[in-house]
Amino acid sequence: MPDPAAEPILTLSGVHTHIGQYHILQGVDLVVPRGGxxxxxxxxxxxxxxxxxxxxxLWKASAGSIVFDGRDITKMSTPDIARAGIAYVPESMAVFxxxxxxxNLYLAARNGPLDQARVDWICGFFPALxxxxxxxxxxxxxxQKQMVAIARAIVEPRKLLLVDEPTKGLAPAIVQSLMLAFRELKDTxxxxxxxxxxxxFVRTLGDTVSVMxxxxxAHAGLMHDLANDDALQQRLLGLSLDSHQ
Known part of the structure; x- marks a missing residue:
């Protein structure tokens, strides 16, 4: 569980993003507590x-600021953001x-040869690798591609891991492996x-939640509070979260 007194590791303040003629993000305020x-x-x-x-x-904010680990990264390039300690696993399961x-894992190891102990740790969650x-x-x-994509992101320690829809289309056994991996990552x-x-998946793992x-x-708070408030789920998402299975 993150320390509520700790400085957030990531803060978005009034972030706007335009993609062509479309105004997608319209003033996002998001706080990600350190840890958890x-x-x-x-x-x-x-x-x-x-x-x-x-x-x-990958897309540039047209207004607002993004601060990561005390550093403004709003205008930084993607490679520099990655070097600062952020890894990203897209929904597309991007692999070579x-x-x-x-x-694939070797290319993701920025600081030299693969750490065999860490590879063995990752393969403990994903034996298929x-x-x-x-x-x-x-x-x-x-x-299996999703396993590779996540393994690439965590083959070296990262401060922040961004993961987009990791369980989409996966078999229940692989989802359970993901759950174990994320639990252990939280402990590191x-x-x-x-x-x-x-x-x-997220009810078991999540510490905090923001609803867009x-x-x-539109809402930010503890996962526990949202999970136990059917009326709030209905207002924010239009249905009970228990239907998201």
Whole structure:
């Protein structure tokens, strides 16, 4: 559980993002406490993925500020943001299809050779990675590609992990492996900001939650409070979160 007295690791203040003629983020205020797992919920099209991509510098904020670990990263390039300690796992399960699983992880190891102890730790959650270690990543199933994408993001320690819809389309057994991985990551002082629709997944893991609507954050608080308030779920999401399974 994050320390409420600690300085937030990430703060978005009045962030606007335009994509072409479309005004997607319309003044996002978001605070991610240091440590633990923060969840970003909202209907489709609310701006959740755009928020992650804007934090990562893939789309540039047209107004407002993004402060990470005490440093303004609003105008920084994506490589510099990554070097500052943020990793991003997109919904698209982006992997280098022609490269093997090993080569995908090797490329993500910025500070030299792979740490074998950390690789073994990651493979403890995702045994299929070891099985397909020398297979081209493009030959793997969707769930296996998702494992590779997450492994790439955590092959070295990161301060903040941004993850977009990690359980989408995955088998229940793989979802359970993800749950274990995120729990252990929380214990290693990695902060996680997670966009997810599987409420059973985030209800178990989430410490704090923000709900987006129409390009803004409409609600922010403790996950426990939202999970136990059906009326609030109905008002913010239009249905009980228990239907997000």
């Amino acid at each position: 797992l923060a969840v970003l919920l909202g209907r489709n099209g609310a701006g959740k993925t755009t928020t992650l991509r804007t934090i990562m510098g 299809s022609e490269l093997t699983v090993r080569e 070891k099985k397909f270690w020398n297979y081209p990543a493009g030959n793997l199933s969707g769930g 002082n990695t902060t996680i900001l997670l966009v997810e629709q599987n409420f059973n 609507d129409d390009g803004r954050v």
